[in-house]
Amino acid sequence: MTGASNLYPTADLRARDAAHHFHPFTDTGALNREGVRVITSAEGVWLTDSDGNRYLDGMAGLWCCQVGHGRGEIVDAVEKQMRELDYYNTFFKTSHPPVIALSERLAQLSPPQFNRVFFTSSGSEANDTVFRMVRTYWDLMGKPEKKTIIGRWNGYHGSTLAGTSLGGMTGMHAQGDLPVPGVHHIPQPYWFGEGGEMSPDEFGLWAARELERAIDVLGEGKVAAFIAEPIQGAGGVIIPPDSYWPEVARICRDRDILLVADEVICGFGRLGSWFGSQHYGIEPDLMPIAKGLSSGYLPIGGVMIADRVAEAFIDKGGEFYHGYTYSGHPACCAAALANLDIMVRERLVERVADDIGPYLQQRWKALGDHPLVGEARMVGLVGALELVPAKGDRSRKFAPVGEVGTLCRDISFGNGLVMRAVRDSMIISPPLVLTHEEADELVARAARTLDETYAALKKDGRL
Ligand code: PMP
Secondary structure (H helix, E strand, C coil), X not given: CCCCCCCCCHHHHHHHHHHHCCCCCXXXXXXXXXXXXXXXXXXXXXXXXXXXXXXXXXXXXXXXXXXXXXXXXXXXXXXXXXHHCCCCCCCCCCCCHHHHHHHHHHHHHCCCCEEEEEEECCHHHHHHHHHHHHXXXXXXXXXXXXXXXXXXXXXXXXXXXXXXXXXXXXXXXXXXXXXXXXXXEECCCCHHHHXXXXXXXXXXXXXXXXXXXXXXXXXXXXXXXXXXXXXXXXXXXXXXXXXXXXHHHXXXXXXXXXXXXXXXXXXXXXXXXCCHHHXXXXXXXXXXXXXXXXXXXXCCEEXXXXXHHHXXXXXXXXXXXXXXXXXXXXXXXXXXXXXXXXXXXXXXXXXXXXXXXXXXXXXXXXXXXXXXXXXXXXXXXXXXXXXXXXXXXXXXXXXXXXXXXHHHHHHHHHCCECCEEXXXXXXXXXXXXXXHHHHHHHHHHHHHHHHHHHHHHHHCCCC
Protein backbone atom coordinates (compact mmCIF):
# COMPACT_ATOMS: atom_id res chain seq x y z
CA MET A 1 0.00 0.00 0.00
CA THR A 2 1.33 3.41 -0.83
CA GLY A 3 0.62 6.44 1.29
CA ALA A 4 -2.37 8.69 0.79
CA SER A 5 -1.90 11.02 -2.16
CA ASN A 6 -5.13 12.93 -1.57
CA LEU A 7 -5.62 13.53 -5.27
CA TYR A 8 -9.35 13.15 -4.71
CA PRO A 9 -11.26 14.20 -1.59
CA THR A 10 -12.45 10.77 -0.43
CA ALA A 11 -14.86 12.01 2.21
CA ASP A 12 -16.63 14.19 -0.31
CA LEU A 13 -16.87 11.40 -2.89
CA ARG A 14 -18.22 9.04 -0.24
CA ALA A 15 -20.85 11.48 0.93
CA ARG A 16 -22.10 12.13 -2.59
CA ASP A 17 -22.12 8.42 -3.40
CA ALA A 18 -24.11 7.70 -0.23
CA ALA A 19 -26.57 10.47 -1.04
CA HIS A 20 -27.33 9.52 -4.63
CA HIS A 21 -25.98 6.16 -5.72
CA PHE A 22 -28.01 2.98 -5.21
CA HIS A 23 -25.47 0.16 -5.64
CA PRO A 24 -25.97 -3.22 -7.35
CA PHE A 25 -25.80 -6.36 -5.16
CA THR A 26 -25.29 -4.19 -2.10
CA ASP A 27 -26.92 -3.46 1.24
CA THR A 28 -26.83 0.22 0.36
CA GLY A 29 -27.83 1.31 3.88
CA ALA A 30 -24.96 -0.60 5.47
CA LEU A 31 -22.54 0.61 2.79
CA ASN A 32 -23.53 4.21 3.31
CA ARG A 33 -22.81 3.91 7.01
CA GLU A 34 -19.42 2.33 6.35
CA GLY A 35 -18.35 4.49 3.40
CA VAL A 36 -17.56 3.24 -0.07
CA ARG A 37 -14.11 2.55 -1.52
CA VAL A 38 -13.58 4.79 -4.53
CA ILE A 39 -11.39 3.43 -7.34
CA THR A 40 -9.92 6.23 -9.38
CA SER A 41 -7.51 4.68 -11.86
CA ALA A 42 -6.08 1.41 -13.09
CA GLU A 43 -3.12 0.15 -15.06
CA GLY A 44 -2.31 -3.45 -15.93
CA VAL A 45 -3.38 -5.58 -12.95
CA TRP A 46 -3.24 -2.67 -10.51
CA LEU A 47 -6.04 -0.48 -9.15
CA THR A 48 -5.61 2.81 -7.31
CA ASP A 49 -8.13 4.25 -4.88
CA SER A 50 -8.92 7.84 -3.94
CA ASP A 51 -6.45 7.70 -1.05
CA GLY A 52 -3.66 6.53 -3.34
CA ASN A 53 -3.71 2.91 -2.10
CA ARG A 54 -2.85 0.30 -4.72
CA TYR A 55 -4.51 -3.09 -5.04
CA LEU A 56 -3.70 -6.08 -7.18
CA ASP A 57 -6.93 -6.67 -9.10
CA GLY A 58 -7.31 -10.36 -8.35
CA MET A 59 -10.83 -10.36 -9.83
CA ALA A 60 -10.06 -8.66 -13.19
CA GLY A 61 -12.77 -6.15 -12.35
CA LEU A 62 -15.75 -8.49 -12.25
CA TRP A 63 -14.14 -11.53 -13.95
CA CYS A 64 -13.84 -9.55 -17.16
CA CYS A 65 -10.63 -7.61 -17.67
CA GLN A 66 -8.66 -10.25 -19.63
CA VAL A 67 -6.13 -7.84 -21.21
CA GLY A 68 -5.56 -5.76 -18.08
CA HIS A 69 -6.46 -2.13 -17.45
CA GLY A 70 -5.38 0.96 -19.34
CA ARG A 71 -4.85 -0.47 -22.84
CA GLY A 72 -4.62 2.65 -25.00
CA GLU A 73 -5.16 0.60 -28.13
CA ILE A 74 -8.75 -0.15 -27.13
CA VAL A 75 -9.37 3.47 -26.21
CA ASP A 76 -8.03 4.60 -29.60
CA ALA A 77 -10.18 2.09 -31.48
CA VAL A 78 -13.29 3.27 -29.65
CA GLU A 79 -12.47 6.93 -30.24
CA LYS A 80 -11.90 6.32 -33.95
CA GLN A 81 -15.18 4.43 -34.23
CA MET A 82 -17.16 7.06 -32.36
CA ARG A 83 -15.86 9.80 -34.62
CA GLU A 84 -16.85 7.79 -37.67
CA LEU A 85 -20.18 6.35 -36.59
CA ASP A 86 -21.10 6.96 -32.97
CA TYR A 87 -24.26 4.94 -32.96
CA TYR A 88 -26.66 3.30 -35.25
CA ASN A 89 -29.01 0.39 -34.69
CA THR A 90 -28.98 -3.05 -36.25
CA PHE A 91 -32.77 -3.35 -36.63
CA PHE A 92 -34.68 -2.43 -39.82
CA LYS A 93 -32.43 -4.11 -42.40
CA THR A 94 -29.31 -2.14 -41.38
CA SER A 95 -25.83 -3.11 -40.27
CA HIS A 96 -22.43 -1.42 -39.94
CA PRO A 97 -18.78 -2.45 -40.43
CA PRO A 98 -17.76 -3.06 -36.79
CA VAL A 99 -20.70 -5.36 -36.04
CA ILE A 100 -20.05 -7.28 -39.27
CA ALA A 101 -16.35 -7.62 -38.46
CA LEU A 102 -17.01 -8.73 -34.89
CA SER A 103 -19.63 -11.29 -35.93
CA GLU A 104 -17.20 -12.78 -38.41
CA ARG A 105 -14.39 -12.75 -35.86
CA LEU A 106 -16.45 -14.57 -33.27
CA ALA A 107 -17.47 -17.20 -35.81
CA GLN A 108 -13.77 -17.77 -36.52
CA LEU A 109 -12.73 -17.96 -32.86
CA SER A 110 -15.56 -20.19 -31.65
CA PRO A 111 -16.03 -23.95 -32.18
CA PRO A 112 -17.12 -25.00 -35.70
CA GLN A 113 -20.86 -25.35 -34.99
CA PHE A 114 -21.04 -21.59 -34.29
CA ASN A 115 -21.33 -19.25 -37.24
CA ARG A 116 -23.72 -16.61 -35.94
CA VAL A 117 -24.04 -14.29 -33.00
CA PHE A 118 -26.89 -12.22 -31.55
CA PHE A 119 -25.60 -9.14 -29.69
CA THR A 120 -26.65 -7.76 -26.31
CA SER A 121 -25.11 -5.33 -23.84
CA SER A 122 -24.61 -7.80 -20.98
CA GLY A 123 -24.58 -11.40 -19.86
CA SER A 124 -28.01 -11.05 -18.29
CA GLU A 125 -29.50 -9.82 -21.55
CA ALA A 126 -27.76 -12.71 -23.29
CA ASN A 127 -29.57 -15.15 -21.02
CA ASP A 128 -32.90 -13.42 -21.52
CA THR A 129 -32.21 -13.93 -25.22
CA VAL A 130 -31.44 -17.60 -24.60
CA PHE A 131 -34.71 -18.04 -22.75
CA ARG A 132 -36.82 -16.77 -25.61
CA MET A 133 -34.68 -18.28 -28.34
CA VAL A 134 -34.80 -21.80 -26.88
CA ARG A 135 -38.56 -21.81 -26.55
CA THR A 136 -39.08 -20.29 -29.99
CA TYR A 137 -36.72 -22.87 -31.49
CA TRP A 138 -38.90 -25.74 -30.28
CA ASP A 139 -42.02 -23.94 -31.53
CA LEU A 140 -40.36 -23.73 -34.94
CA MET A 141 -39.45 -27.41 -34.75
CA GLY A 142 -43.10 -28.28 -34.22
CA LYS A 143 -42.57 -29.29 -30.58
CA PRO A 144 -44.20 -26.41 -28.71
CA GLU A 145 -44.58 -28.56 -25.58
CA LYS A 146 -40.81 -28.47 -25.08
CA LYS A 147 -40.71 -25.38 -22.86
CA THR A 148 -39.07 -26.19 -19.50
CA ILE A 149 -35.48 -25.07 -19.06
CA ILE A 150 -33.38 -26.88 -16.47
CA GLY A 151 -30.73 -24.93 -14.56
CA ARG A 152 -28.82 -25.67 -11.38
CA TRP A 153 -29.08 -24.62 -7.78
CA ASN A 154 -26.35 -22.07 -7.08
CA GLY A 155 -25.82 -21.44 -10.79
CA TYR A 156 -25.60 -17.79 -11.87
CA HIS A 157 -26.95 -16.46 -15.14
CA GLY A 158 -27.57 -12.77 -14.40
CA SER A 159 -30.06 -10.68 -12.51
CA THR A 160 -32.79 -9.87 -15.03
CA LEU A 161 -36.02 -11.88 -14.81
CA ALA A 162 -34.87 -14.73 -17.02
CA GLY A 163 -31.28 -14.57 -15.74
CA THR A 164 -32.39 -14.76 -12.12
CA SER A 165 -34.89 -17.51 -12.92
CA LEU A 166 -32.40 -19.68 -14.80
CA GLY A 167 -29.87 -19.16 -12.01
CA GLY A 168 -30.28 -21.03 -8.79
CA MET A 169 -29.64 -18.36 -6.17
CA THR A 170 -32.42 -18.70 -3.64
CA GLY A 171 -31.82 -15.28 -2.13
CA MET A 172 -32.31 -13.73 -5.55
CA HIS A 173 -35.43 -15.81 -6.23
CA ALA A 174 -36.98 -14.48 -3.04
CA GLN A 175 -36.81 -10.91 -4.36
CA GLY A 176 -39.40 -10.59 -7.10
CA ASP A 177 -41.16 -13.95 -6.62
CA LEU A 178 -39.00 -15.90 -9.04
CA PRO A 179 -38.30 -18.13 -10.87
CA VAL A 180 -40.81 -17.52 -13.61
CA PRO A 181 -42.82 -20.65 -14.49
CA GLY A 182 -41.17 -23.30 -16.63
CA VAL A 183 -37.75 -23.37 -14.98
CA HIS A 184 -36.52 -26.35 -12.97
CA HIS A 185 -33.31 -26.63 -10.92
CA ILE A 186 -31.11 -29.63 -10.20
CA PRO A 187 -28.15 -29.99 -7.79
CA GLN A 188 -24.74 -28.55 -8.63
CA PRO A 189 -21.56 -30.64 -9.03
CA TYR A 190 -19.99 -29.15 -5.87
CA TRP A 191 -18.00 -32.07 -4.53
CA PHE A 192 -16.22 -30.21 -1.71
CA GLY A 193 -19.45 -28.91 -0.25
CA GLU A 194 -21.98 -31.58 -1.13
CA GLY A 195 -20.12 -34.71 -2.23
CA GLY A 196 -20.57 -36.56 1.09
CA GLU A 197 -18.82 -39.92 1.13
CA MET A 198 -18.69 -40.24 -2.67
CA SER A 199 -15.43 -39.93 -4.62
CA PRO A 200 -15.32 -36.85 -6.87
CA ASP A 201 -15.96 -38.94 -9.99
CA GLU A 202 -18.85 -40.86 -8.43
CA PHE A 203 -20.35 -37.58 -7.30
CA GLY A 204 -19.84 -35.98 -10.73
CA LEU A 205 -21.79 -38.82 -12.34
CA TRP A 206 -24.48 -38.60 -9.70
CA ALA A 207 -24.88 -34.84 -10.24
CA ALA A 208 -25.00 -35.28 -14.04
CA ARG A 209 -27.60 -38.01 -13.74
CA GLU A 210 -29.78 -35.68 -11.71
CA LEU A 211 -30.39 -34.08 -15.10
CA GLU A 212 -31.61 -37.37 -16.52
CA ARG A 213 -33.80 -37.98 -13.47
CA ALA A 214 -35.32 -34.50 -13.85
CA ILE A 215 -36.00 -35.11 -17.54
CA ASP A 216 -37.74 -38.38 -16.63
CA VAL A 217 -39.90 -36.66 -14.03
CA LEU A 218 -40.75 -33.63 -16.19
CA GLY A 219 -41.11 -35.68 -19.38
CA GLU A 220 -38.65 -35.55 -22.28
CA GLY A 221 -41.32 -34.00 -24.48
CA LYS A 222 -41.57 -31.06 -22.09
CA VAL A 223 -37.89 -30.17 -21.63
CA ALA A 224 -36.33 -27.57 -23.93
CA ALA A 225 -32.80 -27.05 -22.66
CA PHE A 226 -30.23 -27.42 -19.93
CA ILE A 227 -28.18 -24.34 -19.01
CA ALA A 228 -24.98 -24.34 -16.98
CA GLU A 229 -21.67 -22.58 -16.57
CA PRO A 230 -18.70 -24.83 -17.50
CA ILE A 231 -17.26 -23.79 -14.12
CA GLN A 232 -19.68 -21.97 -11.80
CA GLY A 233 -18.17 -18.56 -11.11
CA ALA A 234 -20.39 -16.47 -8.84
CA GLY A 235 -21.49 -19.66 -7.07
CA GLY A 236 -17.95 -20.02 -5.73
CA VAL A 237 -15.67 -21.24 -8.53
CA ILE A 238 -17.16 -24.71 -8.48
CA ILE A 239 -15.01 -26.93 -10.67
CA PRO A 240 -17.00 -30.02 -11.62
CA PRO A 241 -15.38 -33.46 -11.31
CA ASP A 242 -14.03 -34.77 -14.64
CA SER A 243 -16.88 -37.26 -14.91
CA TYR A 244 -19.55 -34.54 -14.96
CA TRP A 245 -19.56 -32.82 -18.36
CA PRO A 246 -19.23 -35.85 -20.66
CA GLU A 247 -22.25 -37.40 -18.95
CA VAL A 248 -24.29 -34.18 -19.18
CA ALA A 249 -23.45 -33.90 -22.87
CA ARG A 250 -24.50 -37.53 -23.45
CA ILE A 251 -27.82 -36.94 -21.68
CA CYS A 252 -28.61 -33.79 -23.69
CA ARG A 253 -27.82 -35.64 -26.92
CA ASP A 254 -29.79 -38.77 -26.05
CA ARG A 255 -32.82 -36.86 -24.82
CA ASP A 256 -32.96 -34.18 -27.54
CA ILE A 257 -32.40 -31.29 -25.12
CA LEU A 258 -30.51 -28.16 -26.18
CA LEU A 259 -27.29 -27.62 -24.26
CA VAL A 260 -26.57 -24.02 -23.26
CA ALA A 261 -23.05 -23.35 -21.94
CA ASP A 262 -23.02 -19.99 -20.18
CA GLU A 263 -19.57 -18.74 -21.18
CA VAL A 264 -19.90 -15.28 -19.64
CA ILE A 265 -17.02 -16.02 -17.23
CA CYS A 266 -15.37 -19.09 -18.76
CA GLY A 267 -15.19 -17.67 -22.29
CA PHE A 268 -12.26 -15.71 -23.74
CA GLY A 269 -9.39 -17.60 -22.25
CA ARG A 270 -10.28 -17.85 -18.59
CA LEU A 271 -9.80 -21.65 -18.57
CA GLY A 272 -6.90 -21.67 -21.05
CA SER A 273 -9.14 -22.24 -24.09
CA TRP A 274 -11.19 -19.73 -26.04
CA PHE A 275 -14.36 -21.15 -24.50
CA GLY A 276 -14.86 -23.18 -21.33
CA SER A 277 -16.87 -25.79 -23.20
CA GLN A 278 -13.75 -26.59 -25.25
CA HIS A 279 -11.86 -27.21 -22.02
CA TYR A 280 -14.46 -29.82 -21.11
CA GLY A 281 -14.86 -31.19 -24.65
CA ILE A 282 -18.56 -30.42 -24.96
CA GLU A 283 -20.43 -29.03 -27.96
CA PRO A 284 -23.17 -26.66 -26.84
CA ASP A 285 -26.01 -25.37 -29.00
CA LEU A 286 -25.98 -21.86 -27.51
CA MET A 287 -23.27 -19.91 -25.70
CA PRO A 288 -24.10 -16.68 -23.87
CA ILE A 289 -20.99 -14.49 -23.81
CA ALA A 290 -20.03 -11.09 -22.32
CA LYS A 291 -17.30 -9.84 -19.96
CA GLY A 292 -13.99 -10.96 -21.57
CA LEU A 293 -15.40 -10.24 -25.03
CA SER A 294 -14.46 -6.58 -24.51
CA SER A 295 -12.42 -7.04 -21.30
CA GLY A 296 -15.12 -4.84 -19.78
CA TYR A 297 -13.92 -1.69 -21.59
CA LEU A 298 -17.43 -1.17 -22.94
CA PRO A 299 -20.57 -3.20 -22.23
CA ILE A 300 -21.17 -5.90 -24.80
CA GLY A 301 -22.47 -9.46 -24.69
CA GLY A 302 -24.19 -11.85 -26.99
CA VAL A 303 -25.35 -15.35 -27.72
CA MET A 304 -23.35 -17.59 -30.03
CA ILE A 305 -25.87 -19.67 -31.96
CA ALA A 306 -25.03 -23.11 -33.35
CA ASP A 307 -26.08 -23.76 -36.94
CA ARG A 308 -28.71 -26.26 -35.81
CA VAL A 309 -30.58 -23.50 -33.96
CA ALA A 310 -29.81 -20.58 -36.29
CA GLU A 311 -30.91 -22.51 -39.36
CA ALA A 312 -34.26 -23.37 -37.79
CA PHE A 313 -34.92 -19.64 -37.46
CA ILE A 314 -33.52 -18.77 -40.87
CA ASP A 315 -35.06 -21.64 -42.84
CA LYS A 316 -38.49 -21.51 -41.31
CA GLY A 317 -38.71 -17.76 -41.68
CA GLY A 318 -40.57 -15.35 -39.49
CA GLU A 319 -39.34 -12.48 -37.38
CA PHE A 320 -37.68 -13.05 -34.01
CA TYR A 321 -39.33 -10.28 -32.01
CA HIS A 322 -36.35 -9.63 -29.80
CA GLY A 323 -33.49 -7.15 -29.65
CA TYR A 324 -32.00 -4.22 -27.84
CA THR A 325 -31.30 -0.64 -28.84
CA TYR A 326 -27.65 -1.36 -28.19
CA SER A 327 -27.46 -4.79 -29.91
CA GLY A 328 -24.17 -4.51 -31.79
CA HIS A 329 -23.36 -0.95 -30.69
CA PRO A 330 -20.56 0.26 -33.00
CA ALA A 331 -18.28 1.56 -30.25
CA CYS A 332 -18.72 -1.59 -28.16
CA CYS A 333 -17.95 -3.74 -31.20
CA ALA A 334 -14.83 -1.68 -31.84
CA ALA A 335 -13.74 -2.20 -28.23
CA ALA A 336 -14.34 -5.95 -28.54
CA LEU A 337 -12.42 -6.18 -31.81
CA ALA A 338 -9.44 -4.30 -30.36
CA ASN A 339 -9.56 -6.49 -27.26
CA LEU A 340 -9.62 -9.69 -29.34
CA ASP A 341 -6.71 -8.37 -31.43
CA ILE A 342 -4.66 -7.98 -28.27
CA MET A 343 -5.64 -11.44 -27.03
CA VAL A 344 -4.59 -13.06 -30.28
CA ARG A 345 -1.40 -11.03 -30.74
CA GLU A 346 -0.24 -11.57 -27.17
CA ARG A 347 -1.34 -15.22 -27.26
CA LEU A 348 -3.15 -14.74 -23.96
CA VAL A 349 -5.24 -17.91 -24.27
CA GLU A 350 -2.17 -20.03 -24.95
CA ARG A 351 -0.39 -18.25 -22.12
CA VAL A 352 -3.10 -19.29 -19.67
CA ALA A 353 -2.86 -22.88 -20.91
CA ASP A 354 0.94 -23.21 -20.98
CA ASP A 355 2.56 -20.53 -18.89
CA ILE A 356 0.91 -18.27 -16.33
CA GLY A 357 -1.96 -20.71 -15.73
CA PRO A 358 0.21 -23.64 -14.57
CA TYR A 359 2.54 -21.20 -12.78
CA LEU A 360 -0.19 -19.64 -10.65
CA GLN A 361 -2.07 -22.93 -10.17
CA GLN A 362 0.96 -24.57 -8.59
CA ARG A 363 1.47 -21.71 -6.12
CA TRP A 364 -2.24 -21.27 -5.41
CA LYS A 365 -2.72 -24.97 -4.72
CA ALA A 366 0.15 -24.82 -2.22
CA LEU A 367 -2.05 -22.46 -0.15
CA GLY A 368 -4.12 -25.59 0.47
CA ASP A 369 -1.54 -26.48 3.16
CA HIS A 370 -2.64 -23.54 5.29
CA PRO A 371 -4.53 -24.61 8.44
CA LEU A 372 -7.53 -22.45 7.46
CA VAL A 373 -7.86 -23.89 3.96
CA GLY A 374 -9.86 -27.05 3.26
CA GLU A 375 -9.27 -27.01 -0.48
CA ALA A 376 -7.35 -24.81 -2.93
CA ARG A 377 -8.54 -25.31 -6.50
CA MET A 378 -7.86 -23.59 -9.81
CA VAL A 379 -8.33 -24.20 -13.53
CA GLY A 380 -6.79 -21.77 -16.01
CA LEU A 381 -6.79 -18.49 -14.10
CA VAL A 382 -9.87 -18.93 -11.93
CA GLY A 383 -9.60 -20.37 -8.45
CA ALA A 384 -10.96 -20.65 -4.94
CA LEU A 385 -9.82 -21.33 -1.39
CA GLU A 386 -12.35 -23.04 0.87
CA LEU A 387 -11.96 -21.66 4.39
CA VAL A 388 -12.90 -24.27 6.99
CA PRO A 389 -12.97 -24.53 10.80
CA ALA A 390 -11.58 -28.08 10.85
CA LYS A 391 -9.09 -29.00 8.17
CA GLY A 392 -9.70 -32.46 6.72
CA ASP A 393 -13.38 -32.55 7.68
CA ARG A 394 -15.48 -31.41 4.71
CA SER A 395 -18.69 -31.73 6.68
CA ARG A 396 -17.84 -28.89 9.08
CA LYS A 397 -18.47 -25.29 8.05
CA PHE A 398 -18.23 -21.95 9.79
CA ALA A 399 -21.47 -20.67 11.26
CA PRO A 400 -23.06 -18.38 10.36
CA VAL A 401 -21.93 -18.94 6.79
CA GLY A 402 -20.21 -15.97 5.17
CA GLU A 403 -18.83 -14.08 8.17
CA VAL A 404 -15.34 -15.52 7.93
CA GLY A 405 -15.29 -14.99 4.18
CA THR A 406 -16.21 -11.33 4.60
CA LEU A 407 -13.56 -10.88 7.32
CA CYS A 408 -10.94 -12.47 5.06
CA ARG A 409 -11.98 -10.32 2.11
CA ASP A 410 -11.63 -7.14 4.18
CA ILE A 411 -8.20 -8.24 5.41
CA SER A 412 -7.23 -8.99 1.82
CA PHE A 413 -8.16 -5.45 0.75
CA GLY A 414 -6.02 -4.21 3.62
CA ASN A 415 -3.15 -6.24 2.17
CA GLY A 416 -3.65 -4.68 -1.25
CA LEU A 417 -5.23 -7.70 -2.93
CA VAL A 418 -8.76 -7.88 -4.31
CA MET A 419 -10.20 -11.31 -3.60
CA ARG A 420 -13.93 -11.91 -3.59
CA ALA A 421 -15.69 -13.86 -0.84
CA VAL A 422 -18.46 -16.31 -1.77
CA ARG A 423 -19.86 -17.84 1.40
CA ASP A 424 -16.59 -18.77 3.14
CA SER A 425 -14.49 -19.31 0.07
CA MET A 426 -12.09 -16.80 -1.40
CA ILE A 427 -12.16 -16.36 -5.14
CA ILE A 428 -9.64 -15.05 -7.66
CA SER A 429 -9.89 -14.53 -11.41
CA PRO A 430 -7.02 -12.19 -12.33
CA PRO A 431 -6.31 -10.56 -15.70
CA LEU A 432 -4.75 -12.96 -18.20
CA VAL A 433 -1.75 -10.62 -18.58
CA LEU A 434 -0.62 -11.31 -14.98
CA THR A 435 3.18 -11.65 -14.94
CA HIS A 436 5.08 -14.26 -12.95
CA GLU A 437 6.21 -11.57 -10.50
CA GLU A 438 2.62 -10.39 -10.07
CA ALA A 439 1.49 -13.98 -9.57
CA ASP A 440 4.11 -14.34 -6.80
CA GLU A 441 2.88 -11.08 -5.28
CA LEU A 442 -0.74 -12.25 -5.47
CA VAL A 443 0.07 -15.50 -3.68
CA ALA A 444 2.23 -13.75 -1.06
CA ARG A 445 -0.60 -11.31 -0.28
CA ALA A 446 -3.14 -14.15 -0.16
CA ALA A 447 -0.89 -16.10 2.23
CA ARG A 448 -0.50 -13.08 4.50
CA THR A 449 -4.27 -12.60 4.39
CA LEU A 450 -4.86 -16.21 5.43
CA ASP A 451 -2.38 -15.87 8.33
CA GLU A 452 -4.04 -12.69 9.55
CA THR A 453 -7.54 -14.14 9.21
CA TYR A 454 -6.45 -17.26 11.09
CA ALA A 455 -4.92 -15.14 13.87
CA ALA A 456 -8.05 -12.98 14.14
CA LEU A 457 -10.28 -16.06 14.41
CA LYS A 458 -8.04 -17.60 17.06
CA LYS A 459 -8.03 -14.37 19.00
CA ASP A 460 -11.81 -14.04 19.16
CA GLY A 461 -12.34 -17.75 19.87
CA ARG A 462 -13.91 -18.74 16.55
CA LEU A 463 -11.18 -21.34 15.97
N1 PMP B 1 -23.76 -15.42 -16.62
C1 PMP B 1 -22.69 -15.64 -15.86
C2 PMP B 1 -22.07 -17.00 -15.83
C3 PMP B 1 -22.16 -14.60 -15.09
O1 PMP B 1 -21.11 -14.82 -14.31
C4 PMP B 1 -22.75 -13.32 -15.17
C5 PMP B 1 -22.19 -12.13 -14.40
N2 PMP B 1 -21.37 -12.37 -13.36
C6 PMP B 1 -23.87 -13.17 -15.97
C7 PMP B 1 -24.34 -14.22 -16.70
C8 PMP B 1 -24.57 -11.85 -16.06
O2 PMP B 1 -23.80 -10.95 -16.74
P1 PMP B 1 -24.07 -9.36 -16.57
O3 PMP B 1 -23.69 -9.02 -15.18
O4 PMP B 1 -23.18 -8.78 -17.63
O5 PMP B 1 -25.50 -9.13 -16.85
